[in-house]
Amino acid sequence: MPTAILARSILLEARRGGLPWLAAAAVALGLVLAAFVSQVALAESHALQAALLAAVLRACAVFLVAAQVTASTLREIQDKGLELMLSLPLSRTTHYLGRLAGFVACGVALAALFALPLLAWAAPAAVALWAFSLAAECALVAAAALFFAMTLRQFVPAIAAAAGLYFLARSIGAIQSIAGGPLADSSLAARLAQYSVDAVALVLPRIDAMTRTAWLLYEAPSAGTYAAALGSALLYVALLAAAGLFDFHRKSV
Amino acid sequence: MHDLRPVAAVPRWVLGFLGVALAAQIAAQALRDSGSSAEAQLPPAPSARALRLASFAEPEAAARLAMVYIQSIPQPDYRELIGWLRAALELDPRGQYPLFLAARVYAESGDAARNRIALEFVYREFLRDPNRRWPWLAHAALLAKHRLKDLPLARRYAQALEQRVTARDIPLWARQMEIFILEDMDELEAAKIMIGSLLQGGAIQDPAELRFLKQRLEELEARSR
Helix, strand or coil: CHHHHHHHHHHHHHHHCCHHHHHHHHHHHHHHHHHHHHHHCCCCHHHHHHHHHHHHHHHHHHHHHHHHHHHHHHHHHHCCHHHHHHCCCCCHHHHHHHHHHHHHHHHHHHHHHHHHHHHHCCCHHHHHHHHHHHHHHHHHHHHHHHHHHHHHCCHHHHHHHHHHHHHHHHHHHHHHHHHCCCCCCCCHHHHHHHHHHHHHHHCCCCHHHCCCHHHHHCCCCCHHHHHHHHHHHHHHHHHHHHHHHHHHHHCCC | CCCCCCHHHCCHHHHHHHHHHHHHHHHHHHHCCCCCHHHCCCCCCCCHHHHHHHCCCCHHHHHHHHHHHHCCCCCCCHHHHHHHHHHHHHHCCCCCHHHHHHHHHHHHCCCHHHHHHHHHHHHHHHHHCHHHHHHHHHHHHHHHHHCCCCHHHHHHHHHHHHHHCCCCCCCHHHHCHHHHHHCCCCHHHHHHHHHHHHHHCCCCCCHHHHHHHHHHHHHHHHHHC
């Protein structure tokens, strides 16, 4: 099981690199912020705490996964570890998917850890749905960060590209709503802009439909909505993995 | 981390430079005029779409943080204020914070004209979701009667509540809001009945809101003595 061995080595590297401490710091930061806002809120302090904690933990999980994947991958490339690995009797596909599996496992572990404090504010079933969705979101970010790190080979461009993709995907629903609003201009240029936004949306995952705070505050999503959100994330992970494999197989490392 | 050289290995001018830079930073921040909160102005209200874009798909957190922000402005312009409240409510229609602020904070200011603007906001937003927002209109009706001394306005709100709310789990006094408004009851008595029944029905559970309501009841008691 070379893929499992590679994935385990990625997890070991994350543990030894201090990722658990950073995760604990993120939980502490979220709890401190939640405690602060509960002191200034006049109403809905419980909901405000839960919403803020969930938003902070979600952002931290995504950032930690993206930074870990990019830093680890580029260190491997720059230390010539990748060349050494490729000299072993392992296919490039095994190598790429093994690394991806390890990073996805990191994301799943972070999602599970970050869900725990939310149990103080929301029902366990709602927190479980939120955690599964965050795990899928982290898997998507891991796949994107791995793709950009392997393709761009520089830290700043790779992390900027992963962050850009993530934030654009989280905002695309709002951007489409602005572009197609009732007061939108009906000129040719405005319609072209709207079609362009719609075209960009076609190649983006709908991250805004995932890991919703509303699930914690109000009610769980319908099974169809939830399955569609998770399904679109998994589809995008597959797309990024395929694109990454395509690029990796063509590279003369 | 484990192979650090002793502090003595650092040139003295570097240590001095570090000390001076740190002291200058602290002094600059301590002397900085952070601006009096009394002078703070509420900026123009963003549209709900702009707020949604800025929230990066976290509308529930953004709507509540926007409310925490606007409540820190001591004398807001009510036109801008209503814009902010409306945007937050549009961002998270199930949130109650904007209606809480409108009904319990901004409709109870010393200025009758401003109070009317806030009450009208509560009334209009009630019409969009009567079954969830009726407690705020009930409170608005009480304010119209006791604070504004405007019985026709109070009856308009009471009638809207009776006609529009279809939920079965609302208390009897709310179902017969117009009679409740017309009864010869002082503000303290009416507020006690309303808040007591909301507490019993579990409509108010948030500790911050409970603290706020307790404080308001104590103020009413002190005023009626």
